[in-house]
Amino acid sequence: MTLAEYLRRQNAAIVLLVDIDYDTADPIRLSTLPYITEPGDSDANVLFAPVVAKRGLPRLSQRLRDVWGGLAVASWGDLPLVSHRVNHNGTERNLATESLRGRSLRLRITGPRSLVPYSEARTIFIGRIAEATARSDGSLRLTLEDTSAAWLDAVLPPARYDAAAMPPGFPASNDGKPRPMVVGKVAHARPALIDATNHIYEFDAYAGAGNVTVHSMYDNGAAVAFTDNGDGTVTLVNPPSGVITGTPEVTLTNGTNTNEEWQIAEHLLTTYGGVTTFNHWTSGVTGSAAYAGVYLSERTTLGEVVGRIARGMFGWCAMAPDGSVSLQALDVPAAGGPTITAAQRLGDVEWRDLPTRYNRIPVLYERNDAPRDTVAASVGLDFGAYLQSEGNEGAAEDAADITTRGLLEAPRMTTPYLTPDLAYSNSVSAANRALALLSSDRRRVSFAVAWAAWNWDYGLGDSLTLDGTPVDGDYLITAFERTRVGGIAAIRIEAVG
């Protein structure tokens, strides 16, 4: 019997399997109910010590707190153990005497081994132990956290300039400053001067020779002659007179373009965040060739960059239950996904109509251009004005389909959303998705579904259909929490429809 078949039973005895140090050769195995693998299983003859408190399923909460937030908010509860002494391959292991903080941990659910094969066990969490609290009664409480902290706080760009290792013409004022980074293609990025004598500028110090192309260079907005050195640097033919900008493009080491938002996010997360698995769903948001990019010349964090990318595509980024990182675009609720009926609901449905102002947030997308104070005399007035502005703020407002939605009520935002897209059409596409979701009346619903009745293939950002309630219809899942209702494990859902 598959796990999915077993979980359809209303009285399914769900077994939680816990693997501490799951990515090592000698994990510590714990469970809620007695569980022993068979000799033919991938982990042969393994005893999972049933020390997890019987109702100790750790709470998981993931929430899109703000559609403009970019990053989903997640929190994890505790995993209580009735004993810190466990049978580990026949010998006693006292977890209270070990340093548990930071150890990797995996949670899986399955059914009784006599009914459900071990291979069917489904991962619902991959993370690590944030805190462990042992008590004199022998119990132990593990506080879990996902691995997002590892990449959220990673510093970008990672390297700094060391004047001693640079050419003789390296300006002393740049010593210790971050070496810039390009992923994808960006326009009018301002490079770092690394050789004032020979007019050499650097856009990227990470992609490696052969993976960086500089398409054009500008001096106060006017195109100038240059030599692309192929290693992320350019040499200007003539001495500069104003602000130097350019349009560099970085492809991956295997030659693949980083054209789209998800490709940029994946590259950054896997290269600098230690993320091993990345999933994306962009809801039709795809970039044309080399039409998206990020340029990082000041110290920031990977979380901020990925969050900015997610915001720019009107989406969100979060850790998926299996430990991968997921980047998704928000879209209007559509038919599909699981249908939730009264037979599955443990909690009453609560709903509220969202306030009108929620629907009136203006959507402004900005091209990834650097503003400058002065422009060359040869630059046309319109382009010059554009270059001197904060970017392309008003552009999205001009689209007819946006104008008809009354967006001009509030044409400017204090902080425009920066899109990594160079394609105007892609920015408009994202803006229109936002408007489609927010410019009509929406209803937020909250309800709980029996754990055994939940379709585990669906989660945050997915569509679902409510059936048999006063608010039937299609919804978008915006919050997902593992909880209990009347002592029964349940999933609490919040959705916008």
Added chain:
Amino acid sequence: MPRTGNLIIGGRDKVSGATLGAGSAAATLPVTNLATQAPAEVWRTTSAAPADTYITADFGGLTLIDLVSLIAHNLTQGAGQWRIRLSQDGPIGPVDSPGVALEYDSGWMNAWPVVEPFGVLPWGEFRWGGQLTSDEAAALVISEHHVLEQGVLAQYLRIDLDDAGNADGYLQAGRLFVSPVWQTAVNFDRQWDIQVQDDSVRQRSAANVVYSEPMPQYRILRLALSWMDQGEAFVQAMDLDWRQGVTGEIVIIPRPDDTDYLYFTALYGQIARSQPIKNRRAPGYYGREYTIEELR
């Protein structure tokens, strides 16, 4: 011939202090798991071949043995057998060549309990041989308790398991319990009870569909001894409390005569609550109430 008569309690486990050996064991499920309290922690053989499926114990010195229990085993109904041998002289060899003088040899015994006397259930529902089906057994704890007719002094134990055709391809057991026993001089009072405890929770959905989280059930046995004399009250009952408290483990066989229902009433468990030994109104007699909860 099993011992008959009054209530039997085995409360001085000798296995936890013994040196255990086995014909074979999966590296992750060693024979030492037979000494842990939880039957869910099993010893598992690497095959079902008889050469791999025996247990040995060296108690370190002569010890009195009345009771041998094998808890939560997977031996096959009908085919599965076990054999207990005891010696004072040294480790015991295979059945056909023990190599030492034996103090006791049980002979081959069926490893499955009778759980339903013939004729209790109507035709079509009863279990042939009064034994469980494999599916039913999977949800229960199959255990065998063997009470020696008389106590035997021995240092070495060997239990051979014979179930070469076991479909699992291995044999396993959760607990080996070897102990002297206390058999009460006067049986427990008539108003005793036993129940199957289910701690599962249930919840109804908006459409009245019931969802539940099944938990493993366990038995609770409650009985009272009212007619212990002073010696029995202190040397046996109080000694049992001292030794086991509410954290140790015992095997209790309320009605050793009643082999037809032994499976239902005999259990491996813990004394759930500390209770006083009370002097009865009758001069020289003491009583104590017991609540025993099964370990799984």
